[in-house]
Amino acid sequence: MTRTAFEAVQAARSEQKITTRALINGVVDHFFECHGDRNASDDAAVIGGIGELNGQPVTVIGIQKGQTLAQNQQCHFGCPEPEGYRKAQRLMQQADKFGRPVVTLINTPGAFPDVHAEHHGQGEAIAQCLLTGAQIKVPYLSIIVGEGGSGGALALAGGDEVWMFEDSIYSVLSPEGYASILWKDAHRVAEAAEQMRLTAQDLYEDGIIDRVVDEVNDVAKLQQLRQQIAEKITTLSALPAAERLAQRHARFRKF
Amino acid sequence: MMNNRFEAPTPEQLAQRLDKIPDDVMVRCPVCQTTFLAHDAIDKTCPECGYGLRLGARERIMMVTDQFEEIDREVTIPARFNDLQYRQKISQAKKKTQQNESVVTGFATIGRQACGLAVMDSRFIMGSLGSATGEKLTRLFEQARQRQLPVVVFTTSGGARMQEGIHSLMQMTKVSQAVSELQAAGLAYLVVLTDPTMGGVTASFAMQGDIILAEPHTMVGFAGRRVIEQTIKQTPPADFQRAETLLEHGFIDTIVPRPQLRQTLARLLTWHAGGTQ
Numbered sequence: 001m002t003r004t005a006f007e008a009v010q011a012a013r014s015e016q017k018i019t020t021r022a023l024i025n026g027v028v029d030h031f032f033e034c035h036g037d038r039n040a041s042d043d044a045a046v047i048g049g050i051g052e053l054n055g056q057p058v059t060v061i062g063i064q065k066g067q068t069l070a071q072n073q074q075c076h077f078g079c080p081e082p083e084g085y086r087k088a089q090r091l092m093q094q095a096d097k098f099g100r101p102v103v104t105l106i107n108t109p110g111a112f113p114d115v116h117a118e119h120h121g122q123g124e125a126i127a128q129c130l131l132t133g134a135q136i137k138v139p140y141l142s143i144i145v146g147e148g149g150s151g152g153a154l155a156l157a158g159g160d161e162v163w164m165f166e167d168s169i170y171s172v173l174s175p176e177g178y179a180s181i182l183w184k185d186a187h188r189v190a191e192a193a194e195q196m197r198l199t200a201q202d203l204y205e206d207g208i209i210d211r212v213v214d215e216v217n218d219v220a221k222l223q224q225l226r227q228q229i230a231e232k233i234t235t236l237s238a239l240p241a242a243e244r245l246a247q248r249h250a251r252f253r254k255f
Numbered sequence: 256m257m258n259n260r261f262e263a264p265t266p267e268q269l270a271q272r273l274d275k276i277p278d279d280v281m282v283r284c285p286v287c288q289t290t291f292l293a294h295d296a297i298d299k300t301c302p303e304c305g306y307g308l309r310l311g312a313r314e315r316i317m318m319v320t321d322q323f324e325e326i327d328r329e330v331t332i333p334a335r336f337n338d339l340q341y342r343q344k345i346s347q348a349k350k351k352t353q354q355n356e357s358v359v360t361g362f363a364t365i366g367r368q369a370c371g372l373a374v375m376d377s378r379f380i381m382g383s384l385g386s387a388t389g390e391k392l393t394r395l396f397e398q399a400r401q402r403q404l405p406v407v408v409f410t411t412s413g414g415a416r417m418q419e420g421i422h423s424l425m426q427m428t429k430v431s432q433a434v435s436e437l438q439a440a441g442l443a444y445l446v447v448l449t450d451p452t453m454g455g456v457t458a459s460f461a462m463q464g465d466i467i468l469a470e471p472h473t474m475v476g477f478a479g480r481r482v483i484e485q486t487i488k489q490t491p492p493a494d495f496q497r498a499e500t501l502l503e504h505g506f507i508d509t510i511v512p513r514p515q516l517r518q519t520l521a522r523l524l525t526w527h528a529g530g531t532q
Binding site: 111113114115117118119120121122123124126127128130131133134135150151154155157158170171172173178181182196197198203206208248249252253255 | 386389393418422425460486489495504506
């Protein structure tokens with residue numbers, strides 16, 4: 001690949017990118033959406049529910065960007081509120097209870113930064129998601145589909161394996177933020193992107209993620225992804241629960 | 256020449272007089288703006304509003320523990336971070352704090368109760384969460400589990416360490432797993448939020464305690480005020496992200512003034528000595 005890191009950033013943010021909902025509908029059959037955090041509200045930025053993968057029930061949780069302005073106002077351009085993370089946490093615990101594997105699909109610039117989110121414990125919600133991800137005994141696969149922005153993405157990226165789409169990025173903050181914090185100049189974004197090693201390929205080379213999967217832009221690629229997920233879940237399911245959890249912990253312990 | 260007491264001093268004379276006063280005699284509270292004599296401040300707290308001035312890790316340890324034995328003192332940033340500017344920042348921070356990282360870890364007794372103890376230090380690159388910070392915290396949780404001891408962590412941090420990029424983010428998951436393993440062994444994890452605790456630290460181990468305490472007026476949050484103002488164009492209220500607001504919204508157990516912290520921790524540790532699993 002000869003493209004620059006900043007081109008990768010633009011590709012990750014592209015409006016042509018498959019939506020999380022379309023991905024879910026393509027990866028599992030009979031998707032049954034579960035709304036709400038059972039506490040305060042239902043965050044449109046996080047879609048979660050149960051579907052079938054090769055006849056086996058799995059829990060799928062995704063972070064969704066909108067396609068229209070109205071959708072984006074609802075889901076804050078894919079930035080979850082604390083209620084979204086609490087919904088994710090609830091569904092992970094539910095999956096654990098019923099022995100269903102968990103697949104997360106992540107596409108978010110980051111957790112939503114507003115007064116409401118802070119008053120409702122954005123930090124606490126992400127912290128509890130991380131803790132739950134460290135506890136669930138079922139197979140847990142995390143896939144970064146587009147943007148993987150900071151703690152808001154990490155909350156759902158604690159899987160036994162972490163994969164990334166070819167056109168996706170994953171970083172501690174946006175390249176714009178990085179440039180403005182470190183160099184006080186948000187215009188040096190291309191340079192920041194280069195330095196940050198945030199592309200799927202960079203992160204694979206650095207051992208942060210386990211696999212780079214093809215960009216899903218047609219039905220054949222969607223089928224291929226579905227197949228890859230199914231195979232991985234089969235492999236992970238074959239391990240005893242305690243060993244699977246130990247391997248997950250070892251995966252992150254090395255960092 | 257004798258001073259004329261009835262004439263106003265010249266600016267030069269004023270400057271000379273001020274030079275004779277040491278800088279640290281008077282302190283202004285950053286929360287309530289009251290000026291007070293440093294000498295009058297018990298445990299470096301504002302006599303007016305109870306805000307605790309920021310402390311270095313050593314100072315804090317002296318204040319709350321009876322005994323402390325440090326572990327992993329030598330742990331420092333991994334060699335792969337070779338950016339010159341970052342390396343310089345690290346050496347400055349080391350010089351300033353006489354520590355190798357933004358957290359000091361070890362085993363302590365507080366009111367005769369043994370525990371694992373970690374104290375973060377905001378003077379070390381704003382207490383940011385680097386790989387070595389995460390490693391020291393993780394090792395502390397692991398060793399405390401082996402020794403069957405509860406853990407107390409004093410947090411203060413600006414959040415993730417930008418210079419370490421994604422590796423900083425990974426520490427959040429790594430430490431969370433260590434917390435999870437400690438808690439699974441039935442051992443208590445107590446958090447004391449101190450000013451300021453922000454970003455990735457709030458979004459991981461700071462908010463995972465079985466019991467979460469905070470010092471008065473401590474700032475605790477995920478997204479900073481400026482980020483919110485610039486991204487969403489919202490102006491947060493004055494009491495935004497303060498311990499009192501978090502208490503009101505149900506995110507911390509209680510606020511403990513600094514002079515009572517040692518006693519409070521000692522009692523909580525008595526109730527949570529040893530594992531249950």
